[in-house]
Amino acid sequence: MKKDAAIPMFRRRESRIPMEIPVVLEGNRQLPGSEATFTENVSANGARVVSMRPWDKGARVKFASRTGEFRSDARVAYCQPIRGEGYAIGVEFLEVQGRWVVQSAN
Numbered sequence: 504m505k506k507d508a509a510i511p512m513f514r515r516r517e518s519r520i521p522m523e524i525p526v527v528l529e530g531n532r533q534l535p536g537s538e539a540t541f542t543e544n545v546s547a548n549g550a551r552v553v554s555m556r557p558w559d560k561g562a563r564v565k566f567a568s569r570t571g572e573f574r575s576d577a578r579v580a581y582c583q584p585i586r587g588e589g590y591a592i593g594v595e596f597l598e599v600q601g602r603w604v605v606q607s608a609n
Contacts, residue, residue: 517607519544519551524604525569531556539569547607549580549595558582558592566594573601 524542531538534556542550550566558564558579567574580593596603
């Protein structure tokens, strides 16, 4: 009997920290306009955000803290339906301006 090949596990570059940060998203093609929402968890390179809109994986999004201290063009890494209404989206920061709540260890 032949053994199955080992399946590599996905590993994040940095761990996520549970933290609700008020943010604004822009760039949804189906529902244009800005959306005021919040993060569920954060890292130096991205965040998991609650959205009422579905997002396409790989789509570009403008991400900003509501205070205006941080902005970034970002990429949607995933979009998952959540209980009740809405979606959880993972965003990866691409072009950062300002200071985010978590800094990279590098």
